[in-house]
Amino acid sequence: PLVSDAQGDLSSTAIRAALSAGRPEEAARMLGHWHRIEGRVLHGDKRGRSLGYPTANVGLGDLHRPRYGVYAVLVDVLEGPHAGRWRGAASLGERPTFGASAPNLEVYLLDFAGDLYGASVSVALVAFQRPEAKFDAVPALVEAMARDVTEARARLAAAGHG
Numbered sequence: 001p002l003v004s005d006a007q008g009d010l011s012s013t014a015i016r017a018a019l020s021a022g023r024p025e026e027a028a029r030m031l032g033h034w035h036r037i038e039g040r041v042l043h044g045d046k047r048g049r050s051l052g053y054p055t056a057n058v059g060l061g062d063l064h065r066p067r068y069g070v071y072a073v074l075v076d077v078l079e080g081p082h083a084g085r086w087r088g089a090a091s092l093g094e095r096p097t098f099g100a101s102a103p104n105l106e107v108y109l110l111d112f113a114g115d116l117y118g119a120s121v122s123v124a125l126v127a128f129q130r131p132e133a134k135f136d137a138v139p140a141l142v143e144a145m146a147r148d149v150t151e152a153r154a155r156l157a158a159a160g161h162g
Helices: 012-020 024-031 138-158
Strands: 003-005 008-010 036-042 056-059 069-077 084-093 104-109 120-131
Touching: 012 024, 024 120, 036 056, 056 120, 069 104, 069 138, 084 120, 084 138, 104 120, 120 138
Parallel strands: none
Antiparallel strands: 003 008, 036 120, 056 104, 069 084, 069 120, 084 104
């Protein structure tokens, strides 16, 4: 590596390793900013809405995949009537409770009501909360989602985004 700091070498390999291990804070320290996933909000199965947690679905393309799981996130909506920064909880992975599918990023925006279909968004991974999990029943998933949202609020507030 050409660059290092008091905590070690700074390299693209080290950044990818931190993201693969679910350590977005470490990756952010090396990058100088939060790692972001950018894309357009796509139509999904609308399962989140039926569970009480409507999500913005963002395709991942060919980018390096951070560790699958749930994250506290900051979402910049880059255009449209809801443009601005929003706090959220996101699930990155294959949605194993409903059968394997193509990897996807599903973002629940806190305190948001509106339609983001087609909007460009930039999702910053702030804190890893837990690994992706398969639930035996939908009620267990909904309970976990409620805990995830509560934890995301707390983690974002602790990071100065309350």
